[in-house]
Amino acid sequence: MTQQKRTRERPFAEWAEYFEGNLARHERLDRTIQWGSISPLPASHIAAIARSLQRFELGESGEGRGLRSKAARLGDPYHDTALALFVAEEQKHSALFGRALRRFGVGPLEAHWSDAVFVQLRRLIGLRTEVTLFLVAETVALEYFAALERSADPVQRGVARRVLTDEVEHIRFQVAQLQLGFAGTPAGLRMLAAAAAWVVAVGAATVVAIDHGPALRVGGVTPLAFWGRGLRHFRRAAAEAFGSGARRARPGSGALAHPEPARDRTTTEAATHPRSAEAGSRHEPEGPAAHPEPARRAA
Ligand SMILES: [Fe+2]
Numbered sequence: 001m002t003q004q005k006r007t008r009e010r011p012f013a014e015w016a017e018y019f020e021g022n023l024a025r026h027e028r029l030d031r032t033i034q035w036g037s038i039s040p041l042p043a044s045h046i047a048a049i050a051r052s053l054q055r056f057e058l059g060e061s062g063e064g065r066g067l068r069s070k071a072a073r074l075g076d077p078y079h080d081t082a083l084a085l086f087v088a089e090e091q092k093h094s095a096l097f098g099r100a101l102r103r104f105g106v107g108p109l110e111a112h113w114s115d116a117v118f119v120q121l122r123r124l125i126g127l128r129t130e131v132t133l134f135l136v137a138e139t140v141a142l143e144y145f146a147a148l149e150r151s152a153d154p155v156q157r158g159v160a161r162r163v164l165t166d167e168v169e170h171i172r173f174q175v176a177q178l179q180l181g182f183a184g185t186p187a188g189l190r191m192l193a194a195a196a197a198w199v200v201a202v203g204a205a206t207v208v209a210i211d212h213g214p215a216l217r218v219g220g221v222t223p224l225a226f227w228g229r230g231l232r233h234f235r236r237a238a239a240e241a242f243g244s245g246a247r248r249a250r251p252g253s254g255a256l257a258h259p260e261p262a263r264d265r266t267t268t269e270a271a272t273h274p275r276s277a278e279a280g281s282r283h284e285p286e287g288p289a290a291h292p293e294p295a296r297r298a299a
């Protein structure tokens, strides 16, 4: 079977393969984080980042049971595998944030209103809408991690870089899910879905800009700049997810621009991201996708 035919008939097979292939890359990247280093940040910056990381630690810790059981009704084992591995990656992010918090002597949150709202909302809705909420959360959060990657603290930098390489592909994965989910939907209804997603995206970007403002400023990003960039990422991803005629989002390609590169991003990506290394390019070529993440949970 040719690669093209295989992709058409089993669109999530390559996503399952991508996520499976990530395990070794994660281990390699995790080893580069300088956990034993002393943070050079002043106490006020540590407090701002810790308060923010607590929300992400909680938001990414869910098991994705609702999401996975809805998806299971599609009867696509490749999709099920990809989704399970996607949730596992989010849980790994949560564990990294937890470790970064412990280094600061800060414990995790038991609960937070934004997480509770996100989880409850997702329980009430169908698979496409739930994936749309993830797309909103992930595109908005991209810039948050980009800000964290500019931190003077080597651990924050390492964790952010590690998480960013996953998040860009997560957005592409969600775009692929929505492209297939809306494949038979008339253009008018797709536009309606996109409009509703825009309302949610503007609200989410606003909440994150306000709630995580102090941490963003530590990374040199004003809440307003964050808001604009986050929504720009969402616009790119939404155009591919809800538009007609967009190329199918695939691992390593698609409408996703990487957030503003930190100093050595080009080098780092080529060295650490299998797909971009293969393609010999940066993460901003053909497709759509983009995001930082508001506290959310794959519950
Ligand atoms: Fe994540």
Ligand SMILES: [Fe+2]
Pocket (backbone or CB within 6 Å): 090, 138, 166, 167, 170
């Ligand atoms: Fe993600």
